[in-house]
Amino acid sequence: MDFQKNLLEYISHSLITADQSVSVAESVTSGFLQLAFSQMPNASLFYRGGVTAYALSEKVKLLQVDKQEAEECDCVSENIAKTMALNVARLFETDWSIATTGYCTPNRSSLYKIFAYYCISFRGEVVVTKKLELHPKTQALNAQLYYTEFILGCFKSEINQLLILK
Numbered sequence: 633m634d635f636q637k638n639l640l641e642y643i644s645h646s647l648i649t650a651d652q653s654v655s656v657a658e659s660v661t662s663g664f665l666q667l668a669f670s671q672m673p674n675a676s677l678f679y680r681g682g683v684t685a686y687a688l689s690e691k692v693k694l695l696q697v698d699k700q701e702a703e704e705c706d707c708v709s710e711n712i713a714k715t716m717a718l719n720v721a722r723l724f725e726t727d728w729s730i731a732t733t734g735y736c737t738p739n740r741s742s743l744y745k746i747f748a749y750y751c752i753s754f755r756g757e758v759v760v761t762k763k764l765e766l767h768p769k770t771q772a773l774n775a776q777l778y779y780t781e782f783i784l785g786c787f788k789s790e791i792n793q794l795l796i797l798k
Contacts, residue, residue: 659691
């Protein structure tokens with residue numbers, strides 16, 4: 633699987649230069665973000681690890697997602713993404729974290745739509761949370777790849793903003 637090489641190199645270089653770390657909590661992307669980080673040059677210098685928690689029980693157990701809230705929204709909401717991001721950062725003790733939750737196939741819970749929420753946090757604060765919506769006929773793998781590349785691009789943008797403000 634090929635990700636944009638220049639994007640991976642830029643993120644890697646930026647995190648190493650800033651001496652910052654990152655962790656990931658995934659559901660809908662099912663490990664693709666972790667795969668992308670593992671392919672970055674010198675990943676062991678900044679990438680601490682990740683959690684792929686697809687089931688509600690694992691999100692509750694590993695990422696301290698509120699069970700009742702998760703049951704009410706099928707584990708897919710802006711707040712669930714925020715909780716996942718903040719708690720994976722605590723779990724891995726990282727500066728940055730990224731979390732994803734959503735749908736890559738249309739079903740009754742999603743009202744037959746394909747969408748995902750993602751959250752990026754920095755040092756215990758949410759810096760961005762957004763919803764991505766795709767056409768309901770998008771193939772599952774294409775949806776997961778799109779979410780992954782889009783979120784990596786947003787992560788690059790957030791890193792840029794931080795470096796410019798320094």
